[in-house]
Amino acid sequence: MKILIIEDDAMTSDYVVDGLKAAGHNADTAFDGVDGLALALRGGHDAIIMDRMLPGMDGLSVLKALRAGGVTTPVLFLTAIGGVDDRVEGLEAGADDYLVKPFAFSELAARLAAIGRRPALVAEQVKLIVADLEMDLVRRSVTRDGVSIDLLPKEFSLLETLMRNEGRVLSKTMLLERVWDFHFDPQTTVVETHISRLRAKIDRPFDVQLLNTVRNVGYSLHAPR
Amino acid sequence: MRPAELIRSTSFRLVILLTMVFLVAYLVAGAFAYRVVNRDLDERVMQSVELTAARLHDVYELEGKDALIAAVEARARSFDPEDDFIWLGDLSGARIAGQQLSLARELKTGDAMGAAFGGEEDDLYHLVVREFGDDMRLITGRSYEETDDIRDAVLGAYAWATVLILSLAIAAGVVLARRSQRRLAAITTTLEAVSTGRLSSRIVVGASGDDIDSMADGVNKALVRLEQTVETIRQVSTDIAHDLRTPINRLGIILETARDHTGDRALVEAKLDEADLEIRRISQSFDALLRISQIEAGARKARFKSVALREILETLHEAYLPVAEEHDQKLIAQFSSDDEDTIFGDRDLLTQLFANLIENALNHCPPGSTIAIDIAHQPTGVIASVSDNGPGIPEAERGNVVKRFYRLDKSRTTKGAGLGLSLVKAIADLHEARLTLVDNAPGLRAEVLFSNEKR
Numbered sequence: 001m002k003i004l005i006i007e008d009d010a011m012t013s014d015y016v017v018d019g020l021k022a023a024g025h026n027a028d029t030a031f032d033g034v035d036g037l038a039l040a041l042r043g044g045h046d047a048i049i050m051d052r053m054l055p056g057m058d059g060l061s062v063l064k065a066l067r068a069g070g071v072t073t074p075v076l077f078l079t080a081i082g083g084v085d086d087r088v089e090g091l092e093a094g095a096d097d098y099l100v101k102p103f104a105f106s107e108l109a110a111r112l113a114a115i116g117r118r119p120a121l122v123a124e125q126v127k128l129i130v131a132d133l134e135m136d137l138v139r140r141s142v143t144r145d146g147v148s149i150d151l152l153p154k155e156f157s158l159l160e161t162l163m164r165n166e167g168r169v170l171s172k173t174m175l176l177e178r179v180w181d182f183h184f185d186p187q188t189t190v191v192e193t194h195i196s197r198l199r200a201k202i203d204r205p206f207d208v209q210l211l212n213t214v215r216n217v218g219y220s221l222h223a224p225r
Numbered sequence: 226m227r228p229a230e231l232i233r234s235t236s237f238r239l240v241i242l243l244t245m246v247f248l249v250a251y252l253v254a255g256a257f258a259y260r261v262v263n264r265d266l267d268e269r270v271m272q273s274v275e276l277t278a279a280r281l282h283d284v285y286e287l288e289g290k291d292a293l294i295a296a297v298e299a300r301a302r303s304f305d306p307e308d309d310f311i312w313l314g315d316l317s318g319a320r321i322a323g324q325q326l327s328l329a330r331e332l333k334t335g336d337a338m339g340a341a342f343g344g345e346e347d348d349l350y351h352l353v354v355r356e357f358g359d360d361m362r363l364i365t366g367r368s369y370e371e372t373d374d375i376r377d378a379v380l381g382a383y384a385w386a387t388v389l390i391l392s393l394a395i396a397a398g399v400v401l402a403r404r405s406q407r408r409l410a411a412i413t414t415t416l417e418a419v420s421t422g423r424l425s426s427r428i429v430v431g432a433s434g435d436d437i438d439s440m441a442d443g444v445n446k447a448l449v450r451l452e453q454t455v456e457t458i459r460q461v462s463t464d465i466a467h468d469l470r471t472p473i474n475r476l477g478i479i480l481e482t483a484r485d486h487t488g489d490r491a492l493v494e495a496k497l498d499e500a501d502l503e504i505r506r507i508s509q510s511f512d513a514l515l516r517i518s519q520i521e522a523g524a525r526k527a528r529f530k531s532v533a534l535r536e537i538l539e540t541l542h543e544a545y546l547p548v549a550e551e552h553d554q555k556l557i558a559q560f561s562s563d564d565e566d567t568i569f570g571d572r573d574l575l576t577q578l579f580a581n582l583i584e585n586a587l588n589h590c591p592p593g594s595t596i597a598i599d600i601a602h603q604p605t606g607v608i609a610s611v612s613d614n615g616p617g618i619p620e621a622e623r624g625n626v627v628k629r630f631y632r633l634d635k636s637r638t639t640k641g642a643g644l645g646l647s648l649v650k651a652i653a654d655l656h657e658a659r660l661t662l663v664d665n666a667p668g669l670r671a672e673v674l675f676s677n678e679k680r
Contacts, residue, residue, distance in 0.1 A: 180540065
């Protein structure tokens with residue numbers, strides 16, 4: 001992917017660029033809002049990572065200008081502005097995701113992967129398939145290798161989220177946001193216990209493991225590689 | 226009150242403006258009335274002269290020349306020569322009766338100055354000249370002096386009335402300005418006190434309920450808010466200074482230890498992991514603090530919507546059920562039928578409020594405990610509560626646990642920064658809900674009452 005980074009803090013910018021290059025992506029950088037806007041308008045990026053507090057023109061204005069100019073490139077805000085209303089404000093302005101500093105690169109990478117290649121809305125999918133695991137979205141049933149699996153409603157939506165993002169790593173925070181609509185950091189192992197229960201149902205009775213833990217990052221569902 | 230202050234005072238300016246408007250109207254009406262009265266007075270002068278001439282004509286017609294002469298003489302005697310005159314003579318200008326009159330031949334009916342015929346030199350007279358029979362001429366005249374006097378009197382009275390009105394208005398203006406100035410000065414003094422840092426100063430509001438009182442009331446409300454906000458900011462900075470310094474200090478120690486043992490790769494790696502964890506903890510505390518202060522500042526109220534309390538609690542019950550089972554605890558939800566339980570609030574924050582209460586119970590109760598979530602309806606409102614049969618909180622500590630960074634566990638071995646209940650309290654306050662911690666005998670029961678009038 002070709003990613004544009006608009007960030008005035010050189011250390012953060014270098015850290016993100018190095019990480020992205022190591023992961024095989026290309027990166028353009030801009031250090032203020034005006035340059036960032038000019039680069040973004042030129043197009044050709046798969047995603048934009050942008051700070052909110054930028055010299056020249058703030059991130060929110062850059063985003064609004066982009067969207068007004070018809071640029072639909074996915075935008076991820078990477079910012080120290082993490083107040084209660086700021087996330088909502090950023091998303092309402094047209095951002096695709098919002099990550100508050102300090103952040104772990106793995107979390108950024110996971111979120112970037114999720115917004116960067118978000119498939120265009122295809123006709124309503126009725127069936128999700130990962131290896132021999134099948135989910136029927138209409139009948140709300142799950143089978144693996146032909147064996148029917150009973151899931152609780154939240155387990156079902158957790159599995160659905162993982163299946164829709166097959167092969168991608170989803171962090172705990174992402175799962176909390178997408179499955180439970182929780183926007184805070186729980187002090188207990190909510191995600192871990194749900195994952196372990198889901199794993200007990202979809203993986204343990206079978207030989208091949210599909211639901212993988214990516215250490216210090218999150219979880220990923222995919223066929224063995 | 227100095228004159229400059231007086232002129233700047235709004236009530237004084239208002240009184241003066243109103244007086245000016247009134248005076249203009251008064252003067253326009255006065256000028257109009259003056260003209261009407263003036264014309265009327267002039268007409269009376271003319272009419273009285275005409276009348277005298279007509280009466281004498283009648284006397285001549287009915288009673289003859291001698292009677293006329295007698296009548297003219299009688300009138301001449303009774304007239305004050307300065308005001309009225311009467312002259313009867315022949316066509317050549319020789320006097321037959323009445324007063325002395327010079328240049329009688331040249332006089333015509335109309336207005337003439339006294340100088341022209343020997344009357345008061347500076348006065349204007351109205352003259353009527355009439356021929357009687359074939360050989361007589363009657364000249365009667367009347368000075369306008371009297372009407373001028375009346376006119377002057379009227380004008381004088383008018384001028385005095387104007388002066389009186391102006392001075393009354395200025396006096397009223399001064400009194401009103403003084404009165405409002407005193408009240409405004411009290412407000413200014415209070416605001417000056419606030420701007421020099423005495424944020425608790427308040428304006429004394431009178432009982433009259435007029436505009437100044439309601440303004441004072443508004444200013445007081447704003448001051449209460451300002452004081453709260455400043456207090457919150459002060460509190461947060463103190464909290465940051467006191468309670469974030471400790472973990473930052475710990476971080477420094479960790480890094481120093483790592484630097485002192487650069488040869489020991491395993492130890493350095495362990496220390497780096499430790500440092501990472503510490504940074505994460507600091508960042509979490511920082512976020513929580515900011516969140517609390519923003520919520521306390523009322524940041525989110527604009528986004529309030531109707532939310533179903535029961536739905537929030539059901540989602541949380543479902544989310545935390547496996548966690549409780551992992552801890553060997555029971556998490557039960559008790560909801561009465563389908564009663565109305567919507568409240569006006571912020572779904573995300575309310576979710577966090579109850580999540581914190583549930584997590585507190587999960588983290589502080591030993592295995593085997595039961596934690597119950599329920600909604601109870603009361604005449605006053607809806608109570609959502611999280612109760613457990615764990616160790617509970619001693620009564621004396623219940624007020625303290627909502628304070629920032631306050632932890633029952635003084636050794637600080639359990640996780641968390643001691644901000645969970647402060648956040649719960651802040652969110653409850655934002656929703657104007659009442660958080661109470663009661664003894665569950667045994668255990669703790671945290672109740673959040675959303676009163677009916679706030680829903």
